[in-house]
Amino acid sequence: RAQVLTAQHRVTQLDAAQQPLIVLDKLLRGNAGVHPMTLISFVLDYWFSQVVAAANHRLAQIAGGRYQLQVDQDVQKGERRSGLSLRVFDSYTGSSRGTGTLSGGETFYVSLSLALGLADVVQAEAGRGSLQTLFIDEGFGSLDADILEEVIDMLEQVRAGEDRVIGLVSHVEVLKQRIDRPITVRRHPQRAGVSTLEVHV
Numbered sequence: 001r002a003q004v005l006t007a008q009h010r011v012t013q014l015d016a017a018q019q020p021l022i023v024l025d026k027l028l029r030g031n032a033g034v035h036p037m038t039l040i041s042f043v044l045d046y047w048f049s050q051v052v053a054a055a056n057h058r059l060a061q062i063a064g065g066r067y068q069l070q071v072d073q074d075v076q077k078g079e080r081r082s083g084l085s086l087r088v089f090d091s092y093t094g095s096s097r098g099t100g101t102l103s104g105g106e107t108f109y110v111s112l113s114l115a116l117g118l119a120d121v122v123q124a125e126a127g128r129g130s131l132q133t134l135f136i137d138e139g140f141g142s143l144d145a146d147i148l149e150e151v152i153d154m155l156e157q158v159r160a161g162e163d164r165v166i167g168l169v170s171h172v173e174v175l176k177q178r179i180d181r182p183i184t185v186r187r188h189p190q191r192a193g194v195s196t197l198e199v200h201v
Helices: 002-029 039-063 104-125 145-161 173-178
Strands: 067-072 085-090 095-098 133-137 165-169 183-187 195-199
Touching: 039 067, 039 104, 039 145, 067 104, 104 133, 104 145, 145 165, 145 173
Parallel strands: 133 165
Antiparallel strands: 067 085, 085 095, 183 195
């Protein structure tokens, strides 16, 4: 009986000593806390917030200050954890809404702002490294004339002021006229599946 009591006491001591490790393990696995999140998601959330802040700086130039991206900390239906979702604050209505409510044009320039924001954060953290080339594939056709002009102006500022090469892939005629060194891709008239390239210097 004395041996059993000694063993039980020892088990109780070990259990108490291990409780901080058990709690830490649950936190790292994202199984504890008010907003459960794994350590990896926590780190991603930090950097995601940095990208969103940089993207908002770009977005203000395009959207005239109407929209601002916000990190959504609420757990959405069907999701177990929060932290890596976005909402859009609309200064016209004074309320925020999901990104799924954005129109095609709005989605395009929000995505563009996020891409540029990501490039800004990576370049700021890379020391001597830099992201000097950015390719944008279509989406311009969904923009109205005023927004298209603002997007083009911002891209020209990025290209000229930040010494970056920006490649645009588009069928929009107005945009074609604004590209100073275009590459035209045409289907071969007689050979199926064959295209020709023409570089305009």
